[in-house]
Amino acid sequence: MILIESEFPIDWVISPLPEEEGILGNIFFISRDYMQFIEGLVKKYKPDFVVEDKGMRSNEEILSDEDEFTAIFKRGGISYRMVDIPEYALNYISSPILNKKALIKKFSGEIEEYKRRGQVHYNDPHFQQLVMWYEYLKEDLKAQEEELRYKIRESWMMMGILELAKKQQKKELTAFFICDKRNFDGIVFLANELDITSEIINIKKVAKELEEKNSVEEVIKSSVLEIMPIKMKKKEKIDKILYFFDTDEYCSPFDTNMGYDAGFDVVIPYCKMTAERVAKLIQDAMFSRKVGAPTVFFVGGSDVEESERIAQEVLKSMVPPFEYPIIIDPRGAHTTASAIVAKTLEIAKKHGIKDLSNKKVVCLGGTGPVGEIAAIIASKLNANVFITSRREEYVKDLAKSLTIKAGKKAKKIEGVAANSDEDYYEIIKDADIIWSVGKAGIQMVSKEIMNKLPKNKIVVDINLVPPYGVEGIEPNFHDEEFYPGIYGIGALDIGRLKYKVESTLFNKASMTKGKTILDYNVAFEIATEVLFGEIIKISI
Structure with a gap:
């Protein structure tokens, strides 16, 4: 579709202006120079059909057999x-606007009456209200008229174009759309949404031999007004591509959908991914795209350690200037863990706990992906963390490994074995925070244990499959006191924040240039900004 600027601005208002208004009244004028300009474009592009913005023209003008402009197209078959918004739709849509105009006129009349009587006092509350409402209604009316004039009319005009295109019964078409240049942006946006290639041709009027001409007759006889085309190249649209490396047998549909929802045009999944396969794939992905083309690599899967190795291999395989951001979120561990810690902080603040510093945090079933990352974040926040x-041997070794990953400035993470109700009670009785992050459908803390616990505790359970990790908690809990002095946060409350965090993470990656890792450090910053309006950094 080739958008061609009309010779003069095309006026459009809801109510037609009186005929005497304006220098040309209701005359619609097209110069012979512009007609020659259009004829040249027709010969060059050979359009299949032509549409034009109707504007304020009457049907009689449009259907006239004497119209030399439309004859240009008739001669070429x-x-x-x-095209424009049809009258029935305009009447319906404009009715509230016309009512508002009538109301504004009444306000204007009252203000004028104040002036006429010489009673204008700016401290008069009634007069203040009159003026305030008058100005508000004018601004609101202007916004409504602008939306109708551009956004709504452009949608109807595009429907008219599509209707005519269908009648051509051809797979590929070239169309001219002659309209006011103020409609270009809206029409191009709609064309892009419909996968229609668009091109813009503006016009430039150049006056020659105009110098030293002082009269109208001299200008017309001796000067030349040329209409020149200016072809505007629209910025090339480059697809945003997300390469999804998953360690599992099947790529997660959740993460795939999140990629598309975040605005990526293409999501390319690779399952059963290993670090050994990375280099060749990265090179093929990089060198087949333009430098700087929006590209993101996402690493997922349930194997956390392999995911980390894959991410490191992705980093190593990149060479300047082909460098792109990497998201690490194996099975949602980074975003879920970030949501758990941020939500805990939110509820803790309501109960007088300012932060997690020196607080005892117990991560039940903390040897899984979510538990590991949550433990690392909490240790970076100076909490005393137990997984x-x-x-026993496995959990103690894992705790040492997680402590190293958390960094030298983080607190030591302890690993504790728990095989009975007595073990669980001893571990959590003096805890400030309890996170139940074990496998779905496995209860770790019974009602009997919970009833014995002292007050002032916050419990998080991410399990959506009953029985839940902590008996008595429900997925929809948000700061719910479900035992005396013990407040619960359920899986749905965590899930809502996790979704926002992951969505924002994908959007952030799509707009990021260069080699950058977006992991739990960034995810936690996003989570805290969502909840508190400010970022809490944990990078060490």
């Missing part, structure tokens, strides 16, 4: 049509 497992 080219379909021509005017539990049935396997």
Whole structure:
């Protein structure tokens, strides 16, 4: 579709102006120079059909057999049509606007009456209200008229174009749309949404031999007004591509959908991914795209350690200037853990706990992906973190490994074995925070244990499959006191924040240039900004 600037601005108002207003009244004028200009474009592009913005022209003008402009297209056997919002739709849509105009007129009348009587006092509350409402209604009316004039009319005009295109019964078409240049942006946006390639041709009027001409007759006889085309190249649209490396047998549909919802045009999944396969894939992905083309690599899957190795291989395989951001979120561990810690902070503040510094945090079933990342974040926030497992040696070794990953400035993470109700009670009785992040459908803390616990605790359970990790908690809990002095946060409350965090993370990556890792450090910053309006950094 080739958008061609009309010779003169095309006026459009809801109510037609009186005929005497304006220098040309209701005359619609097209110069012979412009007609020659259009004829040249027709010969060059050979359009299949032509549409034009109707503007304020009457149907009689449009249907006139004497119209030399439309004759240009008839001679070439080219379909021509005017497009605009139909009268029935305009009457319906404009009714509230016309009512508002009538109301504004009443306010204006009252203000003028104040002036006529010489009673204008700026401290008069009634007069103040009159003026305030008058100005508000004018601004509101202007916004409504602008939306109708551009956004709504452009949608109707595009429908008219599509209707005419269908009648051509051809797979590929070239169309002219002659309209006011103020409509270009809206029409191009709609064309892009419909996958229609668009091109813009503006016009430039150049006056020659105009110098030293002092009269109208001299200018007309001796000067030349040329209409020149200016072809505007629209910025090339480059698809945003997300390469999804998943360690599992099947790529997560959740993460795939999140990629599309975040605005990526293409999401390319690779399952059963290993670090050894990375280099070749990265090179193929990089070198087949333009430098700076929007590209993001996402690393997921349930194997956290392999995901980390994959991410490191992605970083190593990039070479300047082909460098792109990497998101690390194996099975949502980074975004979910960030949501857990941020939500805990939000509820803790309501109960007089300013931060997690020196607070005891117990991560039940903390040897899974979510538990590991949550433990690291909490240790970076100076909490005393304990992770539990049935396997003592394994959990102690894992705690050492997580402490190293958390960094030298983070607090040590402890690993504790728990195989009975007594073990769980001993571990959580003096805890400030309890996070239940174990496998779905496994209860770790019974009602009997919970009833014995002292007050002033916050419990988070991310399990959506009953029985839940902590008996008595429900997925929809948000700061719910479900035992005396013990407040619960359920899986749905965590999930809502996790979704916002992951969505923002994808959007952030799509707009990021260069080699950058977006992991739990960034995810936690996003989560805290969502909840508190400010970022809490944990990078060490």
